[in-house]
Amino acid sequence: MDQxxxxxxxxxAILVLVPLLAIFAYLVIKGIGSVNLAFLTQTPKPPGxxxxxxxxxxxxxxxxxxxxxxxxxxxxxxxxxxLAEYGRNRFGDFIRFTADVLNGVPSIVIxxxxxxxxxxxxxxxxxxxxGVALGIMMIPTIARxxxxxxxxxxxxxxxxxYGLGIPKWRTTLSxxxxxxxxxxxxxxxxxxxxxxGETAPLLFTAxxxxxxxLKLNQxxxxxxxxxxxxxxxxxxxxxxxxxxxxxxxxxxxxxxVAAVRLTTRGSLKGA
Amino acid sequence: xxxxxxxMNSPEPLGQLPKPVTSMPSLAKVEAGHRAHTPSAVLAxxxxxxxxxxxxxDQIFGVIILLSAISVFAIVVLVVWELVSxxxxxxxxxxxxxxxxxxxxxxxxxxxxxxxxxxxxxxxxLALVLAVPLSVGVAVFITEMxxxxxxxxISFLVELLAAIPSVIYGLWAIFVLxxxxxVYVEPFLAKTLGWTGLFSGTPYGLGMLAAGIILAIMIxxxxxxxxxxxxxxxxxNQREAVLALGATRWEMIRIGVLRNARIGIVGxxxxxLGRALGETMAVTMVIGNTPQIAKSLFAPGYTMASVIAxxxxxxxxxxxxxxxxxxxxxxxxxxxxxxxxxxxxVWSITGGTARVRx
Numbered sequence: 001m002d003q004x005x006x007x008x009x010x011x012x013a014i015l016v017l018v019p020l021l022a023i024f025a026y027l028v029i030k031g032i033g034s035v036n037l038a039f040l041t042q043t044p045k046p047p048g049x050x051x052x053x054x055x056x057x058x059x060x061x062x063x064x065x066x067x068x069x070x071x072x073x074x075x076x077x078x079x080x081x082x083l084a085e086y087g088r089n090r091f092g093d094f095i096r097f098t099a100d101v102l103n104g105v106p107s108i109v110i111x112x113x114x115x116x117x118x119x120x121x122x123x124x125x126x127x128x129x130x131g132v133a134l135g136i137m138m139i140p141t142i143a144r145x146x147x148x149x150x151x152x153x154x155x156x157x158x159x160x161x162y163g164l165g166i167p168k169w170r171t172t173l174s175x176x177x178x179x180x181x182x183x184x185x186x187x188x189x190x191x192x193x194x195x196x197g198e199t200a201p202l203l204f205t206a207x208x209x210x211x212x213x214l215k216l217n218q219x220x221x222x223x224x225x226x227x228x229x230x231x232x233x234x235x236x237x238x239x240x241x242x243x244x245x246x247x248x249x250x251x252x253x254x255x256x257v258a259a260v261r262l263t264t265r266g267s268l269k270g271a
Numbered sequence: 272x273x274x275x276x277x278x279m280n281s282p283e284p285l286g287q288l289p290k291p292v293t294s295m296p297s298l299a300k301v302e303a304g305h306r307a308h309t310p311s312a313v314l315a316x317x318x319x320x321x322x323x324x325x326x327x328x329d330q331i332f333g334v335i336i337l338l339s340a341i342s343v344f345a346i347v348v349l350v351v352w353e354l355v356s357x358x359x360x361x362x363x364x365x366x367x368x369x370x371x372x373x374x375x376x377x378x379x380x381x382x383x384x385x386x387x388x389x390x391x392x393x394x395x396x397l398a399l400v401l402a403v404p405l406s407v408g409v410a411v412f413i414t415e416m417x418x419x420x421x422x423x424x425i426s427f428l429v430e431l432l433a434a435i436p437s438v439i440y441g442l443w444a445i446f447v448l449x450x451x452x453x454v455y456v457e458p459f460l461a462k463t464l465g466w467t468g469l470f471s472g473t474p475y476g477l478g479m480l481a482a483g484i485i486l487a488i489m490i491x492x493x494x495x496x497x498x499x500x501x502x503x504x505x506x507x508n509q510r511e512a513v514l515a516l517g518a519t520r521w522e523m524i525r526i527g528v529l530r531n532a533r534i535g536i537v538g539x540x541x542x543x544l545g546r547a548l549g550e551t552m553a554v555t556m557v558i559g560n561t562p563q564i565a566k567s568l569f570a571p572g573y574t575m576a577s578v579i580a581x582x583x584x585x586x587x588x589x590x591x592x593x594x595x596x597x598x599x600x601x602x603x604x605x606x607x608x609x610x611x612x613x614x615x616x617v618w619s620i621t622g623g624t625a626r627v628r629x
Contacts, residue, residue, distance in 0.1 A: 001519070001521055002519040002520055002521040002522075004521075005520075005521035005524070005525075006416060006520070006521070008408055009408045009409075009411050009412035009415075009416055010412060010416075011408070012404065012405045012406075012407075012408025012409050012412060013408065013409050013412045013413075013417075013425060015405055016405055016406075016409050016429060016432070016491050016495070017425070017428055017429075019432075019488045020428055020431060020432050020435075022443070022447065023435060023439065023440070023443045026443055026446075026447055027439070027443075030446075074339070075339050075342050075343070077339075078335065078336055078338075078339025078340065078342075079336075079339045079340040079342070079343050081336050081339075082336045082337060082339065082340035083340065085336075086333065086336060086337070086340075087340065094344075095340045095341075095343055095344060098343050098344045098347050099343050100610065100614060101347055101607060101610070101611075102343060102346060102347050102350075103610075104545055104549075104606050104607065104609075104610035105347075105350065105549075105603060105606065105607075106548070106549025106550070106551065106576060106602055106603070106606055107549070107551065108549065108551045108576045108579050108580055108599065108602075109350070109354070109549070109599045109602055109603045110350065111579075111583075112353070112354065112357075112579065112583065112595075112596055112599045113349065113350040113353045113354060115583070116353040116357050116596075117349060117353055136346055139342075139343060139346070140343070143343065167326075167328060167329050168329050168332070168333075169328055169329050169331075169332030169333075170328075172332070193434055194434075196436070197435070197436020197437070197438060197439065198436065198437075199436070199437065199438040199551075199552045200437070200551040200552055200576070200580055203580055203583070203584060204583050204584045207584070224436060224438045227438050227439070227442060228438050228441070228552060228556070231438075231441065231442045231445055231446075231556060232445070232556060239446070242442055243442070243446075246438070246439045246442050249436060249438075249439065250435065250436070250439060253434055253435075253436065254431065254434065257431070257434050261427070
């Protein structure tokens with residue numbers, strides 16, 4: 001019985017890790033062959049024609065993520081500061097609960113809401129609406145990470161600052177937040193990594209585009225959308241490109257997560 | 272002289288800061304009025320540029336911070352408001368019949384969401400059945416059995432599973448998992464378990480089974496990481512007490528650890544369920560997208576999230592759009608309840624043990 005349980009636990013660990021390794025192996029094997037200069041510099045070709053690339057989607061993803069960060073990071077950090085420094089009360093608990101609710105909302109539902117809030121009013125799909133949808137999804141993650149990290153800053157540090165006559169706002173920004181900055185940055189990067197590959201909220205906000213677009217109020221291609229479109233298409237050439245796009249996407253995301261892990265290792269407990 | 276200065280310059284909270292200590296030898300100069308030797312040049316600058324009498328910047332800062340906190344609430348209210356107002360048409364047209372109607376017929380304007388609700392429930396439950404034993408197994412392995420050197424690596428790899436975007440799971444499932452199921456797994460299941468009726472019909476590869484498996488892979492990291500946290504929260508002396516009674520390692524894990532942690536584990540499982548219910552892309556790519564209720568897991572199905580993903584941007588007519596938003600509203604409410612329940616359970620165990628420890 002004892003050995004059986006041990007064997008099961010080891011088997012479970014192996015069974016969980018096999019798909020992970022299989023996914024990475026397939027991404028590299030199937031994707032690497034189609035990643036070349038054309039893939040990184042050209043826009044998509046019509047179905048059936050060989051060649052072409054996802055340059056516009058890579059730039060589009062960058063554009064949407066930039067909008068999302070501009071929108072999501074300040075609001076996330078701001079609400080995190082509120083929760084940690086002001087929110088030790090009923091209202092704070094309420095906001096904390098709301099952030100958890102927002103965190104649990106399925107991404108497709110965020111897509112619907114942003115569609116009716118922005119796309120319907122603007123009357124067309126846009127990079128801006130896609131960025132807002134992803135930004136909304138970043139807020140709760142960043143807020144909770146900021147709160148946790150600020151709470152780990154010892155209270156004596158704050159008291160010391162107050163004792164020197166430093167106003168609360170300056171204490172919070174220059175002393176508490178600066179002390180917690182490594183953890184806050186980790187939170188931001190994790191939120192970034194989480195939304196970078198999101199597809200569902202972009203389906204009817206950024207919508208996708210086969211051509212170059214850098215205007216905020218026009219439909220924009222995104223890597224994840226392009227991978228989805230190509231994966232469910234019937235063309236072999238597009239399937240290859242989907243694998244290549246997925247490889248680029250995962251390299252971006254895992255790169256971000258690993259970079260955060262490496263730079264903050266040891267300096268953070270509980271992150 | 273120093274007797275009168277010392278208590279003023281080293282009050283209790285400041286004692287932990289290194290700077291005041293280093294400035295102690297220069298007390299005489301401080302007394303002489305040289306401000307350069309206050310604890311830190313930066314802090315001095317801050318202090319002089321903002322006289323402590325001024326409360327206005329503090330109030331402005333407080334308002335800005337409060338506004339960003341309120342924005343979180345405002346976003347949730349806006350989301351709910353949009354969902355409710357945009358689904359009014361369909362709510363009034365169909366009422367409760369919307370949820371048990373079987374027909375999804377956009378051409379004739381007849382909408383019933385039953386096939387999607389069925390698909391969402393079956394694929395999520397299937398995912399739980401597959402994912403729960405694996406996640407608990409992995410968590411037990413990491414916390415109780417694994418050599419110290421492997422522990423960090425395995426937890427990192429399991430967390431990495433959570434970082435893979437849903438669309439990449441879908442891509443992998445279409446081109447690797449589905450063919451595997453079609454050629455090997457489904458014929459085998461049909462032969463051995465076909466009599467149950469759950470595994471019969473043509474093995475397409477794409478279908479409910481594929482959706483359940485890919486969802487299981489996606490929710491394992493969630494359940495595993497929460498279970499791991501809950502297991503760590505079980506006090507060490509529980510384990511020692513059970514071992515001292517002569518239990519084997521498995522008995523210790525079962526009686527001393529898992530039994531204590533069961534509420535938290537259930538919380539983690541429900542949190543995984545919440546993720547599975549709302550998961551869109553990977554499922555849309557492999558479930559087959561056919562609105563039907565079939566007993567066999569080989570048959571294609573459809574889920575609430577995937578019908579929105581597939582049909583929302585091409586929905587013609589207000590009623591069609593409204594019906595899709597109503598599905599979104601239902602999805603929102605279900606995940607809300609599920610997540611709230613899960614958090615309550617996780618809190619009750621981790622909060623509880625934390626209090627006992629302190």
